[in-house]
Amino acid sequence: MRGIRKAFGAVTAVDGVDLELRGGEIQALVGENGAGKSTLAAIAFGALRPDAGTVERRGTVGLVHQHFELIERMRVWENIVIGREPRRGVRIDTDAAKRAVRELAARNGLDVDPDAIVESLPVAMKQRVELLRELERRPAVLLLDEPTAALAPAEVAAFFATIVALARAGTAVLVVTHKLQEVLDYADTVSVMRRGKIVAHFASRGVALDEIARTMVGGELPKVAARASTAPVPRVRVAHLRAESGDNAVRDVSFEVRGGEIVAVAGVEGNGQTSLADALAGVLPYEGSIEGADARGVIPQDRLREGLVPSWSVTENVALGRQHARARRGALLDRRGVLQAARAIVERYDVRAPSVDARVATLSGGNQQKLVVGRALLDDPAFVVAYQPTRGIDVGAAALVQSRLMEARNAGAAVLLISFDLDEVFALADRILVLYRGRIAGTFAREDADRAKIGRLMAGGT
Ligand SMILES: Nc1ncnc2c1ncn2[C@@H]1O[C@H](COP(=O)(O)OP(=O)(O)OP(=O)(O)O)[C@@H](O)[C@H]1O
Ligand SMILES: [Mg+2]
Numbered sequence: 001m002r003g004i005r006k007a008f009g010a011v012t013a014v015d016g017v018d019l020e021l022r023g024g025e026i027q028a029l030v031g032e033n034g035a036g037k038s039t040l041a042a043i044a045f046g047a048l049r050p051d052a053g054t055v056e057r058r059g060t061v062g063l064v065h066q067h068f069e070l071i072e073r074m075r076v077w078e079n080i081v082i083g084r085e086p087r088r089g090v091r092i093d094t095d096a097a098k099r100a101v102r103e104l105a106a107r108n109g110l111d112v113d114p115d116a117i118v119e120s121l122p123v124a125m126k127q128r129v130e131l132l133r134e135l136e137r138r139p140a141v142l143l144l145d146e147p148t149a150a151l152a153p154a155e156v157a158a159f160f161a162t163i164v165a166l167a168r169a170g171t172a173v174l175v176v177t178h179k180l181q182e183v184l185d186y187a188d189t190v191s192v193m194r195r196g197k198i199v200a201h202f203a204s205r206g207v208a209l210d211e212i213a214r215t216m217v218g219g220e221l222p223k224v225a226a227r228a229s230t231a232p233v234p235r236v237r238v239a240h241l242r243a244e245s246g247d248n249a250v251r252d253v254s255f256e257v258r259g260g261e262i263v264a265v266a267g268v269e270g271n272g273q274t275s276l277a278d279a280l281a282g283v284l285p286y287e288g289s290i291e292g293a294d295a296r297g298v299i300p301q302d303r304l305r306e307g308l309v310p311s312w313s314v315t316e317n318v319a320l321g322r323q324h325a326r327a328r329r330g331a332l333l334d335r336r337g338v339l340q341a342a343r344a345i346v347e348r349y350d351v352r353a354p355s356v357d358a359r360v361a362t363l364s365g366g367n368q369q370k371l372v373v374g375r376a377l378l379d380d381p382a383f384v385v386a387y388q389p390t391r392g393i394d395v396g397a398a399a400l401v402q403s404r405l406m407e408a409r410n411a412g413a414a415v416l417l418i419s420f421d422l423d424e425v426f427a428l429a430d431r432i433l434v435l436y437r438g439r440i441a442g443t444f445a446r447e448d449a450d451r452a453k454i455g456r457l458m459a460g461g462t
Helices: 037-045 076-081 094-107 123-137 153-168 180-186 209-217 273-281 303-307 314-319 335-348 365-377 395-410 422-428 451-458
Strands: 002-008 011-017 026-031 052-054 061-064 141-145 172-176 189-194 197-203 233-245 248-259 261-266 287-291 296-299 383-387 414-419 431-436 439-445
Touching: 002 037, 011 037, 011 197, 026 037, 026 153, 026 180, 026 209, 037 061, 037 141, 037 172, 061 123, 076 094, 076 123, 094 123, 123 141, 123 153, 141 153, 153 172, 153 180, 172 180, 180 209, 189 209, 209 395, 233 273, 233 414, 248 261, 248 273, 248 287, 248 414, 248 431, 248 439, 261 395, 261 422, 273 296, 273 383, 273 414, 296 365, 303 365, 314 335, 314 365, 335 365, 365 383, 365 395, 383 395, 395 414, 395 422, 414 422, 422 451, 431 451, 439 451
Parallel strands: 026 172, 026 189, 061 141, 141 172, 261 414, 261 431, 296 383, 383 414
Antiparallel strands: 002 011, 002 052, 189 197, 233 248, 233 287, 431 439
């Protein structure tokens, strides 16, 4: 790619970029939310036409999208083999297709159920389907836009083993990621993007994580807000909760979240997190009892499907879900209040949008996430349910989001954090619950939380 430039209205997303991907090499592309990474990947793929510059491609190109492009009403196997279905005569050979998908999944360490309807799947499962669809096609150039944002750590290793093998066999790979450790572990080279430009390019061997982070944000990283001492008070009580959404049930779960503490649910995705979060958010019927969860702010699992209406503006999305007293004047929506709220979120969470009138679909993924987090915490809710709150957020903004959660806790909120990222769990939690197969396998206070033991419990050990 040479001299690539792309503007959307007044926003220059890509501002004169040269980029070369070579067969046999994994190149990482990192940068702040809104730096232009997804735009550049879409141009490399050919889905977007640049305003200036040239793209030369040798061989086929595959793109794993940051926001999955799956056909929701179709089954997993149909999504993966679409356009190249095995046939017997004129009919699709369903058995052969499913067998191929099972083999592909097993080979790549990405567990999927070929028969599941995509629509009903949790985000991590959709991520696997999106990845498998591209892996199946074996393109000469493979572009991966945050391929591991929703994967568990064990899967990340298995996934990259595949990617490294593909690269060694001659594929050119570009990986957009916010997980800088992945850059050090797997990439050969790394390009750093800031405000539409590539500001650094180096070999990843011998580079320190801090140095990449500093180059990305153009300065020092913000620190996470300190944990204040609080006197926790009873707030949310969950007793004998049973709920089920899809394959992901909670079975007889009891716990408390007190005001002034962060309780983290640690676990491997698929052990009941979705059902737990949905029951607490009030969108899934349940048995048992949930007390004290009414004044809640929710950061949902899937920002685009559950959190936002992409075709609406930032302001309209801030009003969404707050059509209750605070956002009203009599029977009408308090437009001025909502506008002020939108501006406050944009400022406090550093949401990069041209204006609060911009459609949410035009924001970068990380900026959409910051908006969802900001809205959830806006009214100082007494109870916060935060599902992977920093998914897709750059390292600087992640510290900001974690700070806001810590501040909410310091101010007396009860915070339930659901995260697959043990680093995040350990950074934030006062107490840790380990969820395994829909039950709580262990509870730890921050002081005596043992990482190895928690890891074992997460895997079903003792
Ligand atoms: N279709 C669009 N219309 C208007 N603006 C857009 C559109 N797509 C992207 N932008 C803007 O272009 C800039 C770059 O966005 P892009 O999605 O490429 O960022 P990114 O580096 O992938 O960020 P993230 O890490 O958050 O995913 C942002 O300011 C974004 O708001
Ligand atoms: Mg992006």
